[in-house]
Amino acid sequence: MNDLPLATLYQSLEQSRPATLEALLAGVSLLLPILDAIPNAAIFIKDPAARYVLANSTLVQRCGLRRLQPLLGKTSAEVFPAQLGPGYTEQDRRVLQEGRVLEDQLELHLYGSREPGWCLTHKRPLYNHLDEIIGLVGISVDLQAAADRHPAYRRLAAVDEHIRRHFHQPISLRELTRIAGISVAQLERYCKRVFHLTPRQMIHKARLEQAHRLLLSDRPITEVAMACGYTDHSAFSRQFKQLTGFTPRQYRQATSRSADDAVPNRC
Secondary structure: OOOHHHHHHHHHHHHOOOOOHHHHHHHHHHHHHHHOOOOOEEEEEEOOOOOEEEEOHHHHHHOOOOOOHHHOOOOHHHHOOOOOHHHHHHHHHHHHHHOOOEEEEEEEEEOOOOOEEEEEEEEEEEEOOOOOEEEEEEEEEEOOOOOOOOOOHHHHHHHHHHHHHHOOOOOOHHHHHHHHOOOHHHHHHHHHHHHOOOHHHHHHHHHHHHHHHHHOOOOOHHHHHHHOOOOOHHHHHHHHHHHHOOOHHHHHHHHHHOOOOOOOOOO
16 A cells, blocks of 8 residues: 555645644645545545544545535544444544554445445644644545556465455465465565555455444344354454444444445545
């Protein structure tokens, strides 16, 4: 995953730390035409209360809006489905209150069809000239189709297919390197280049996609965990919460409450 857009934006913000968020936004707004030209990346700035104060057109469109203005002043919890929105806002607050830097965070999001989709999210705190946090800047990049022109694509496609067929079983890196016919280091490097994910993230992705579907049913959560390749219910809950912000039980309850609501894309 190449986070150059965020790195470039963050560098420009760091070069001259303003006294206030408003002063910072006055300069950053000049970059919006460039940020709007990135179709697969939602780019945003939020204030200390985790409310949007700037966003590119990609984020606006994925929220089902035509204009930026209705998005401003709202948190992710107010914009996104109940299954996911509060988790995004809690993540924002950790960045804002603890100064955490979030990089290459694989996250689940939902399309309008309620089918799961995935993105890699990056978030960084913004500081003023007194080293006080005045907001955060972030980018959430949708995982697009694999780069099928890469020389190792056919080998990696076989790895991806194996993971999708056997995610409910233990999968080792040794097993995947045998299928690809390359070393562990090459597998890690090529998977990042082609799929934008590590092999371990690819396994988590396949398992959590299935978990999302099964949690829409009334199957016991312990059975869902087993069906998705987790022998330990607590390990399943920890992994699920890391990628969604909710425990499986909370996610199921939120999904049930919002079953009749329209679901916008992840922003």
